[in-house]
Amino acid sequence: MADPRRRRRRYAYGPYVGGPDPLAPPYDIRAAMDQIGRDVMEGSSPRQALQELLRRGLDGRRGLDDLTRRVWERRRDLQRDNRIDGTLQEVRELLQRALDAEREALGHEDSDDARFREMQLDALPSDTGGSVRELGEYDWRSSEARETYQEIRDLLGREMLDQRFEGMKQALESMGRNATPEGRAARERINAMLDDLNDLLDRHARGEDTTEQFAEFMRSHGEHFPENPQNTDELVDALAARAAAAQRMMNSMSAEQRAELAELAQQAFGDPRLSQSLARLDAQLQGLRPGEDWSGEGDFRGENPMGMGEATRAMEELGQLDALAEQLAQSYPGARMEDIDLDALTEMLGPEAAADARTLAELERELQRQDLFRRAPDGSLLLSPKALRTLGQSVLRDVADRISGRQGQRDTRRAGAAGDATGATRPWAFGDTQAWSVPRTLLNAQLRRAGGDDRALDVSDVEIVETEQRTRAAVTLLVDTSWSMVAEGRWVPMKRTALALHQLISTRFRGDDLSLITFGRHAQTVDLAELIGLEGVYRQGTNLHHALLLARERLAARPDATPVVLVVTDGEPTAHLEPDGEAFFDYPPSPYTLRATVDGLDRLIGMDAAFTFFVLGDDPGLLSFVNRLARRAGGRVVQPDLDGLGAEVVSDYLRRRTG
Incomplete structure (x- = not known):
């Protein structure tokens, strides 16, 4: 009989639902360029567009904005849930326990000495630090009280060392209390370590070579430094970061709390040497690393009390979170994704956050490696010709899909007919x-x-x-760049249209010539990169007359080609060019402007140019005027919606191109 454990297992497969597909490519360059291109066409610089892409993220992966939000949420939770007076609170509780135990023991004695001791306890200072100091020479009658008081001293010593040295608190706890031989030996070794450390830093501060002394120090005391520094500078870096966090923790306390801790520090392990050595160490570290944040503070207002060591680690974590927030903001000069500390990000937010940041950094490097950006002479970042071709391919593909879906045609990829x-x-x-x-x-x-x-x-x-084809065309695309194009959301569709037409002509009809002419208050001939990066400017004026004059100049330079004029506009002409080269503006449109525009059209009609006017919006005055222009020129008028503008322009060009 077959073993049921060996039955054939059945597997079910489905889409991955645990986040981004781990087997998918880490990023899509084409999708990234589409996003960057759209932002550039909306008026952002390429650098701003790249930063915006990194901020938003790509392909379902978190961007810098989301990572920054999580950093600030963790920072908020850390301050909201905790408070930093845990050591003081614990000392107060231990002191009260010791006093209660001593009073109970004295209450069972019927002697003048017992009454005198009770008076001593009643006369203790009101502050915790002063009480602990006064009780340093007190001869405890209760063994429980004596042990509890010693626990206060041990706690203070452990917490003070835990502020400066990672893991030392646990090591000291395992060695027993200060009163035991093991505990006393451990404390003596720590005092020796602090003396050696201060001597090492003192020589380093004087500029002496400490290579051999550092090696000897690490051989003797290396177990206290899990950071495994390789030289004195690395040792100073690790200690200074921790000491600065401890100072920020003290700064976050009230003046009364700071005074209490300073008083209590003298009682650590029942020996003032620890407090003195740590004070000397802090002074040396502050002198060696003045750039650390020694004056900051944190606003802890929660209910969870933290000891001095925990509070120092919390201050360190706040410092790391602040540094991560600055790195993720990428707002400082020369910022790069490589600046982000992935190890710190993993520690603070987990490996998935680090993976998202790493992917964004790889995307930034890949965009730079593929030469999609170039530096202008003024140092600004521009889209490279390769980037423009990539954007053009994407836009033209979208236009072809619309044409194919509307007319049942498809992209044949022919360079000619x-x-x-x-x-x-x-x-x-x-x-x-x-x-x-x-x-x-x-x-x-x-x-x-x-x-x-x-x-x-x-x-x-x-x-x-x-x-x-045996015939060649000279095409002039005249695009309205007046402020209304920006205000009415027609800016990006206009640019995408020019990009699609440019891509089609430069890849499929290379014998044709395309001229791009913009017209606002004035008109000018621009190249594709200038048009894509053009920013909207609030200045009134629609100077179609000037644009028609420039179109005539461009077409006259190609007398062997069939002239084609394509005009994209959303407003009546409100400006024309005066003989002195200045632009005359008037609204409503002046009769002189309308007459000059018709005159510019007539000059092109004499060249046997083919006209198509693409009217955006539903201005009846514009539509009426353009219809009269089209009848005069024997052209046609198209009134597309914004999404269909590119398809209409490309279709019209192909229709005229193929006869």
Whole structure:
């Protein structure tokens, strides 16, 4: 009979639901560039757009904003839930227990000495520190009270050392109380360590070579330093950070609490040497590392009391959280993602937070490595031509999808509508029907085989011959950049339209010429990078007249090409160019402006240019005026919605391009 434990196991598979897919690529460069490109088109600089991407995150991963929020939440919870007078509270409780035990023992004695001792106890100072000091020479009658009082001294010593040295409190607790031989020996070793440490730092502060002394110190006392410093400077760094946190903890207390702790410190282990050695150590560390935060404080207002060591660690944690918040903000000059302390982030927020930060840093490096940004002469960050091509491919793909969905067409990836070869080739892609370039295909195969791939021919080797139509077009795209385009949310669609048309012409119709002309109060010819990075400026004026004049200049330079004029606008002409080169503005539109605009149109009509006007919005005055212009020029008017602007412009270009 078959063993039921060996039955076939059944597995069910489904989508991963524990967060981002661990098997997915860490980031999507194309998606990142889409986000950056949109922010740039909305008016952000490339550097601001990159920072915004890192702040928001990508592909379901947390961005810097979310990580910063969690840092501040942890900081808030740490201060809200705890208070730093735990050691004082514990000392008060132990003192009260010792006094109660002593009074009980004295109450059972019927003697003048017992009454005198009761008077001594009643006359103790009202502050805890003064009471503990006065009781230092008291001859306890109760053994329980004596042990409790000794526990106060041991507690103070352990807490003071726990402020400065990680793990020493636990080591001291395991060695027993100060009254035992083991405890006394442990305290003597600590005093010796502090003396050696102060001597080492004293020589280091004088500029002497402490290499040998440091090595000897670590051989003798290295178990007290789990940080494992490799030289005196690293030792000073570790001790100074902890000592500064201890000082900030003291600064966070009231003046009365600080005075009580200072008084109690003299009673640590029943020996003032510990307090004196630590005071000397703090003074030396503050002199060696004045840049540490020795004057800050924290606002702890919770109910959970922390001992001096715990409170110091809490202050250290606050310091780490503040440093992480600054690193995550990336707001200081020269900030980089590599500045983020991933070890500290793991400790504070967990490994998933560190993984998200690491992914963002890798994304930033990859964007830089792929040359998607370039430095301008003034030091600012600009999108590189490669980045513009990447954005253009994405925008053109979206436009092609809209055209295909509306008209049942698809992106054929043809460089022309059949005809003459351009002399250029490109890798074959699914859907291409052009002829193969045999020489390039065979050369690619040979190069691949030389690299160790023994396949005779692979689809990746294939290159096709690009063709172009026998007619060429000179296209001028005139885009309105008046303030209304920004105010009405038409700024980004306008830029995406120009980007899509530029990508189409530069990759599929390389023989055509595209000129980009912007017109606000004035008009100017710009390149693609200038248009994409153009910021909206609050200045009234729609100078279509000036734009038409510039379009005529551009078309006149290509007399062998078919002239095409595409105009994108959302307002009537309100400005025109005067003979002296100044712009005249008037609203409502002046008859002189309308007459000048018609005159500019007539000059282009004389060149047999084909016109299409793309009207944004529903201004009846604009639509009426543009309809009259279109009838005069034999052109057409299109009134697209914003999402369809790019598809309409590209479709119109293709329609005119293919006749």
